[in-house]
Amino acid sequence: QQQVKQSPQSLIVQKGGISIINCAYENTAFDYFPWYQQFPGKGPALLIAIRPDVSEKKEGRFTISFNKSAKQFSLHIMDSQPGDSATYFCAASSVRGDMRFGAGTRLTVKP
Amino acid sequence: KAGVTQTPRYLIKTRGQQVTLSCSPISGHRSVSWYQQTPGQGLQFLFEYFSETQRNKGNFPGRFSGRQFSNSRSEMNVSTLELGDSALYLCASSLMTGKDEQFFGPGTRLTVL
Numbered sequence: 001q002q003q004v005k006q007s008p009q010s011l012i013v014q015k016g017g018i019s020i021i022n023c024a025y026e027n028t029a030f031d032y033f034p035w036y037q038q039f040p041g042k043g044p045a046l047l048i049a050i051r052p053d054v055s056e057k058k059e060g061r062f063t064i065s066f067n068k069s070a071k072q073f074s075l076h077i078m079d080s081q082p083g084d085s086a087t088y089f090c091a092a093s094s095v096r097g098d099m100r101f102g103a104g105t106r107l108t109v110k111p
Numbered sequence: 112k113a114g115v116t117q118t119p120r121y122l123i124k125t126r127g128q129q130v131t132l133s134c135s136p137i138s139g140h141r142s143v144s145w146y147q148q149t150p151g152q153g154l155q156f157l158f159e160y161f162s163e164t165q166r167n168k169g170n171f172p173g174r175f176s177g178r179q180f181s182n183s184r185s186e187m188n189v190s191t192l193e194l195g196d197s198a199l200y201l202c203a204s205s206l207m208t209g210k211d212e213q214f215f216g217p218g219t220r221l222t223v224l
Binding site for chain 1: 115142144146153154155156159166167169201203208212213214215216217218
């Protein structure tokens with residue numbers, strides 16, 4: 001069963017634009033929400049993560065917005081660059097440590 | 112600090128065979144998690160090991176098993192391979208628990224013919 005739903009499946013953005021990827025979860029026991037970036041032929045790499053005690057976290061051009069009541073969180077990539085073209089996964093885990101991933105979003109940033 | 116290493120990187124097997132994949136975590140990391148990645152199902156959690164004990168298990172059949180050694184290195188085994196087992200198998204290590212920041216290896220690409 002898919003415990004974390006991610007959208008859109010693919011996204012095309014112009015260079016300099018804002019990329020927005022959304023995720024929703026079901027399990028209220030989840031309390032750690034990371035985002036991973038994966039390039040072809042590589043394993044996923046942690047981009048940014050948030051815990052439910054804050055509603056927003058920003059690191060450089062990457063921002064996570066978190067809405068605990070709606071059980072949703074999103075990744076915003078400001079000033080998107082061609083080098084950001086990759087597949088992005090949201091994930092969630094509980095204190096048990098069993099990480100559940102969204103289906104992934106393939107982002108293409110056009111120059 | 113060396114990253115997570117996985118061996119072999121590529122593997123071709125036939126149906127009915129078994130396979131063992133290896134993962135060496137980052138030095139000092141005690142938790143190792145395994146994932147299966149396929150185009151259709153995405154990234155799916157297989158299991159997590161900590162201090163040689165399986166702490167969590169995903170929804171996979173018993174043909175999938177694993178173990179962790181005292182040096183935190185981990186192996187996963189798939190017996191009686193099926194065509195649907197073709198996937199990228201990823202290992203991730205973290206300091207203490209699977210909830211801590213996970214560092215992924217490059218994966219082992221398994222093809223079952």
